[in-house]
């Protein structure tokens with residue numbers, strides 16, 4: 001990804017120096033108390049046959065004048081640059097309004113495509129809090145890439161194939177209550193009952209297998225019920241997606257690849273990449289320190305990996321992606337390494353563009369999650385509880401607020417999202433209601449509250465007239481300006497590292513810097529020019545917080 005910074009000061013400074021030896025990468029951030037940027041001159045000493053201190057002085061006298069540089073100092077072999085606060089403030093605030101730097105980034109990225117595989121739920125299985133991470137990280141990356149001008153393709157690679165559907169079908173035919181609409185919970189209990197009873201009753205187990213064969217053969221009755229399982233699951237899961245603002249462009253899951261794997265298997269064979277091992281067809285990966293990748297079982301059945309090989313090819317052909325991401329838990333690390341390696345061995349030039357975006361584990365109120373041992377925490381319940389608790393807090397803090405339910409929804413959902421996106425994704429995280437809903441911790445409510453504070457000041461302040469930028473040179477306001485200056489680079493950085501938490505961290509920093517500025521002196525005073533300047537800064541902060549939050553799938557209520 002080509003990076004265009006709002007104002008690339010390093011590049012600018014390197015040009016002002018007028019010496020071909022100096023490049024952008026030679027410019028560093030200045031040491032504390034020595035201005036904004038610095039050029040260490042030691043490395044030119046040999047070539048120029050001069051002492052570093054003399055070189056620094058020479059560069060200083062040969063410097064091209066520029067509004068952005070207030071003054072320079074040659075000290076101890078360094079040339080230190082002090083930016084003009086006024087010029088920087090003006091450029092940053094203008095850019096917040098006219099969006100010229102982000103538009104430049106978008107122009108560069110136009111035409112690039114990223115596929116993002118996220119959430120990728122399993123049909124007829126609970127949608128629990130463990131699925132939050134993939135859903136939130138993928139959904140956020142989808143927005144981040146779009147913001148930067150990419151064409152993003154959101155894919156929910158449904159787990160909608162496997163022998164378990166035969167079992168569920170047998171159970172549904174046997175015990176299902178057809179007199180009322182099926183629910184996801186019904187399917188869960190039917191499946192549990194089937195597992196228990198088939199242990200004692202081998203005939204039942206056999207019926208599970210025959211029912212699956214019927215689905216595989218496409219027998220109308222079986223397929224109809226199988227489709228009902230899918231529809232029922234998706235209807236319930238979509239309610240959660242809607243609430244979270246999660247969207248997909250494709251729901252092509254495992255079943256979609258049923259008729260698309262044979263060409264891949266044939267190609268693997270033709271390229272002599274496969275071997276038969278205990279009747280199974282595998283690609284050996286010993287040379288790469290990995291166990292073999294299973295392609296078909298001894299009964300001919302294909303596997304999870306076979307479907308992913310096929311899906312990767314399908315995505316490459318259909319979307320012609322520049323990048324293809326898989327937002328899936330760390331546990332599947334080996335699976336993706338194997339799949340990517342096999343694609344590379346097949347000669348897919350784009351295998352290098354595949355990335356497994358992994359993340360750590362979620363626990364709930366200090367307890368690990370385990371679907372198998374019954375400790376299932378449904379994501380829908382967590383969202384509902386958080387929103388309820390948000391409403392309690394609002395009732396306490398601001399009982400007269402209009403639209404309390406709507407605000408509680410934004411705050412509750414925001415708290416859940418920030419929980420998932422606020423920490424480096426590789427780290428394990430524990431969900432705790434008090435923590436995610438704290439109004440003064442490093443949380444969504446804190447950022448939302450800061451933005452609402454900006455909005456209320458702006459509403460009081462009225463129209464913003466002409467701004468004298470030199471009035472924003474105080475340390476508190478300049479600290480805010482510097483952060484605003486970094487917004488787009490922060491978003492680009494988070495996209496390149498697939499790390500929404502970089503934006504989350506930034507928003508906390510910006511909110512804190514704004515609150516310091518807010519406390520340092522009144523925004524609205526009798527001094528009209530000063531008021532104007534401070535309102536302009538407040539507006540830029542409000543807009544940037546809102547944009548940043550939206551990249552984390554978080555709404556910004558105007559009042560809180």
Ligand code: ARG
Nearest residue numbers: 117120121122157159308328
């Ligand atoms: N359904 C899978 C699971 O829950 C995740 C699928 C991830 N995507 C993929 N292309 N393999 O474990």
